[in-house]
Amino acid sequence: MTSTQAVDEIVRSEYEHGFVTEIESDTLPPGLDEGVVRAISARKGEPEFMTEWRLKAYRHWLTMPTPHWAAVHYPPIDYQAISYFSAPKRPEDAPKSLDEIDPALLETYEKLGIPIEEQKALAGIAVDAVFDSVSVATTFRESLAEAGVIFCAISEAVHDHPELIQKYLGSVVPHTDNYYAGLNAAVFSDGTFVYVPEGVRCPMELSTYFRINARNTGQFERTLIIAERGSYVSYLEGCTAPQRDENQLHAAVVELIAMDDAEIKYSTVQNWYPGDERGRGGIYNFVTKRGDCRGARSKISWTQVETGSAITWKYPSCILRGDDSVGEFYSVAVTKGRQQADTGTKMIHLGRNTRSTIVSKGISAGEGQQTYRGLVRISQRAAGARNHTQCDSLLIGDRCSANTIPYIEVKHPSANLEHEATTSKISEDQLFYCRSRGLTAEDAVSMIVNGFCKEVFNELPMEFAVEAQKLLSISLEGAVG
Amino acid sequence: MLSVNGLKAKVGETEILKGLDLEVKPGEIHAIMGPNGSGKSTFSHVLSGRDGYEVTGGSVLFEGQDLLDMEPEERAQAGVFLAFQYPVELPGVNNTYFLKAALNSIRKARGESELDAVTFMRLIKEKLKILHLDDSLLKRAVNSGFSGGEKKRNEIFQMALLEPKLAILDETDSGLDIDALRVVADGVNALRSPERSMIVVTHYQRLLDYIEPDHVHVLAKGRIIRSGGKELALELEEKGYGWVLEQEQAA
Numbered sequence: 222m223t224s225t226q227a228v229d230e231i232v233r234s235e236y237e238h239g240f241v242t243e244i245e246s247d248t249l250p251p252g253l254d255e256g257v258v259r260a261i262s263a264r265k266g267e268p269e270f271m272t273e274w275r276l277k278a279y280r281h282w283l284t285m286p287t288p289h290w291a292a293v294h295y296p297p298i299d300y301q302a303i304s305y306f307s308a309p310k311r312p313e314d315a316p317k318s319l320d321e322i323d324p325a326l327l328e329t330y331e332k333l334g335i336p337i338e339e340q341k342a343l344a345g346i347a348v349d350a351v352f353d354s355v356s357v358a359t360t361f362r363e364s365l366a367e368a369g370v371i372f373c374a375i376s377e378a379v380h381d382h383p384e385l386i387q388k389y390l391g392s393v394v395p396h397t398d399n400y401y402a403g404l405n406a407a408v409f410s411d412g413t414f415v416y417v418p419e420g421v422r423c424p425m426e427l428s429t430y431f432r433i434n435a436r437n438t439g440q441f442e443r444t445l446i447i448a449e450r451g452s453y454v455s456y457l458e459g460c461t462a463p464q465r466d467e468n469q470l471h472a473a474v475v476e477l478i479a480m481d482d483a484e485i486k487y488s489t490v491q492n493w494y495p496g497d498e499r500g501r502g503g504i505y506n507f508v509t510k511r512g513d514c515r516g517a518r519s520k521i522s523w524t525q526v527e528t529g530s531a532i533t534w535k536y537p538s539c540i541l542r543g544d545d546s547v548g549e550f551y552s553v554a555v556t557k558g559r560q561q562a563d564t565g566t567k568m569i570h571l572g573r574n575t576r577s578t579i580v581s582k583g584i585s586a587g588e589g590q591q592t593y594r595g596l597v598r599i600s601q602r603a604a605g606a607r608n609h610t611q612c613d614s615l616l617i618g619d620r621c622s623a624n625t626i627p628y629i630e631v632k633h634p635s636a637n638l639e640h641e642a643t644t645s646k647i648s649e650d651q652l653f654y655c656r657s658r659g660l661t662a663e664d665a666v667s668m669i670v671n672g673f674c675k676e677v678f679n680e681l682p683m684e685f686a687v688e689a690q691k692l693l694s695i696s697l698e699g700a701v702g
Numbered sequence: 703m704l705s706v707n708g709l710k711a712k713v714g715e716t717e718i719l720k721g722l723d724l725e726v727k728p729g730e731i732h733a734i735m736g737p738n739g740s741g742k743s744t745f746s747h748v749l750s751g752r753d754g755y756e757v758t759g760g761s762v763l764f765e766g767q768d769l770l771d772m773e774p775e776e777r778a779q780a781g782v783f784l785a786f787q788y789p790v791e792l793p794g795v796n797n798t799y800f801l802k803a804a805l806n807s808i809r810k811a812r813g814e815s816e817l818d819a820v821t822f823m824r825l826i827k828e829k830l831k832i833l834h835l836d837d838s839l840l841k842r843a844v845n846s847g848f849s850g851g852e853k854k855r856n857e858i859f860q861m862a863l864l865e866p867k868l869a870i871l872d873e874t875d876s877g878l879d880i881d882a883l884r885v886v887a888d889g890v891n892a893l894r895s896p897e898r899s900m901i902v903v904t905h906y907q908r909l910l911d912y913i914e915p916d917h918v919h920v921l922a923k924g925r926i927i928r929s930g931g932k933e934l935a936l937e938l939e940e941k942g943y944g945w946v947l948e949q950e951q952a953a
């Protein structure tokens with residue numbers, strides 16, 4: 222076996238989870254017009270202000286041209302062919318037991334060491350109300366409530382905390398921001414709402430997993446996190462296990478707001494279906510994520526590990542408005558097979574002595590294509606601003622590609638910017654060296670890749686880091702070996 | 703232990719090994735010498751299964767198994783070890799982690815249990831001492847930023863840890879200062895045993911003062927053209943390769 226072949230084999234790990242067509246119980250017919258927007262709002266029983274908010278976004282969206290990006294390629298999306306509302310599935314339509322689930326998917330769950338009840342939930346099985354995590358979740362909710370932290374579905378927050386929603390929703394990512402943000406504002410399905418009051422250190426890592434009553438958030442997810450003065454919260458999004466979803470287009474919006482001395486740590490592990498070998502059927506992941514360091518000395522960190530999706534378009538960004546505020550972006554993105562990713566970050570320095578750090582690790586294998594696009598903007602007022610950017614690309618095989626495109630705009634002479642970029646390849650020499658020491662080619666690749674990503678994994682909460690490492694190995698390994 | 707018969711190998715269109723014969727018995731040390739470009743590294747690589755070489759003839763048996771039929775990692779697991787002429791850097795891969803994974807994969811293949819962290823660390827410290835290597839090496843990435851001499855010593859350190867049955871040392875002495883040469887030779891000698899064989903590729907007689915070979919071979923133009931005892935190395939040192947080549951041509 223030549224080593225190009227060996228590498229190919231590793232790379233050609235098929236996503237072992239096909240799509241299952243589900244019968245929806247309550248779905249609006251495909252298509253989008255004002256009637257549909259009103260219907261979505263009505264079905265969710267939203268107050269008038271919310272309906273108007275959606276309609277305004279919808280009308281603006283109509284005027285926006287569909288975006289074209291240089292670095293990603295996909296057939297035009299027919300927005301009239303998408304169904305914009307589907308109620309949670311009825312239990313009787315869901316698979317009844319793990320026996321009905323693709324055994325290959327279960328094998329991946331095993332490899333990731335996911336408990337059986339959790340496996341069921343991930344696979345979309347109607348789970349019994351008494352299953353462990355419900356009681357766990359209840360306990361968690363109680364201690365959160367004690368601390369005064371609000372952690373609920375955004376649809377709940379619309380009813381229970383309309384003043385917070387009216388004040389903050391769309392204040393970081395307005396519907397005018399971009400095409401997908403506009404679409405999301407008009408039709409968003411559900412998502413997460415977090416409010417941490419002044420001076421409170423959130424007593425636990427918040428993860429979507431415990432947000433049981435907000436399952437099925439659908440393709441247009443919306444997240445809003447507000448950290449009041451001097452508070453701290455760490456939020457974990459996603460799941461290392463392959464997630465099933467019958468919707469191809471995902472256009473989420475995440476808004477973070479940090480007041481004086483507040484800190485938000487937002488960690489993501491994304492493992493959506495990447496499509497088959499030819500890239501068919503994979504998820505298009507067009508996400509707008511932005512954090513607003515509104516207060517002085519506030520801090521927002523984005524850490525992400527992206528291994529899934531057919532197409533990823535995503536730039537978690539920080540607006541460093543408050544003086545001495547800090548923005549961080551740590552990212553690992555993997556593209557293999559026919560996956561395409563155009564990702565990066567934007568650090569907008571508005572306040573004085575604001576600091577930002579960008580560490581981006583891109584791994585490309587097979588025919589994967591990856592572009593890192595990073596913007597660092599230092600405004601006229603941002604005296605003493607500093608940025609450090611490090612972009613490293615690792616290529617596996619010789620049919621993949623990686624580009625790094627830094628955009629730098631400096632309007633203040635005192636700015637201090639450093640940029641480092643490297644591209645390396647897993648060489649045949651390296652593979653042979655490892656193999657001659659008794660390691661399989663797969664172990665060798667996974668070891669080299671994990672070494673390459675170490676700086677980012679160090680930023681993830683401990684448990685998540687271990688999972689992310691496993692995920693990376695599995696996703697480059699040929700999952701069901 | 704190792705039996706090479708009429709081995710022929712090509713790189714692209716060029717035939718480099720042209721019918722090489724070599725017989726290595728358990729416990730023996732064989733030195734291979736020969737002019738630059740004669741095929742010594744090629745031979746080492748073919749033995750350890752590196753890609754890019756096409757074996758066009760002959761056979762290689764290792765303990766009765768067809769070595770050429772095995773993947774590189776299977777050869778390592780069976781007890782073949784190559785100390786590289788140019789050790790490869792693995793940035794970001796922690797040395798301890800790498801060694802532990804390598805040792806455990808070999809132990810597993812041998813049907814032995816994996817070593818726990820404590821036992822492993824004890825073992826590794828012991829082996830470090832033999833090679834006079836500093837503990838700090840363990841925290842660094844494999845070969846990354848190592849000096850030339852450190853890389854070579856690290857190869858022998860790995861060998862000490864993995865305890866192969868057949869070790870092939872490809873110019874382990876080149877690039878070593880005099881003290882390091884002695885340390886490496888001591889390390890190698892400490893590993894001599896009736897069950898372990900070695901093939902030592904070198905250009906210099908000096909190494910063979912420290913590591914005494916049972917047999918010395920001259921590899922030229924892809925074949926072993928002369929074999930003898932350790933006195934052959936002395937003769938080569940004195941006269942160069944010219945006379946062997948001439949005699950070969952005359953024959």
Ligand SMILES: Nc1ncnc2c1ncn2[C@@H]1O[C@H](COP(=O)(O)OP(=O)(O)OP(=O)(O)O)[C@@H](O)[C@H]1O
Nearest residue numbers: 713716718736737738739740741742743744745754
């Ligand atoms: N990948 C390759 N492509 C082309 N030629 C090669 C390749 N590898 C080896 N060769 C050639 O094969 C011949 C033998 O090379 P090899 O490295 O085995 O020599 P060597 O005996 O180890 O030499 P040295 O003493 O300089 O280390 C040389 O002529 C070399 O150029």
Ligand SMILES: [Mg+2]
Nearest residue numbers: 742743744787
């Ligand atoms: Mg050589």
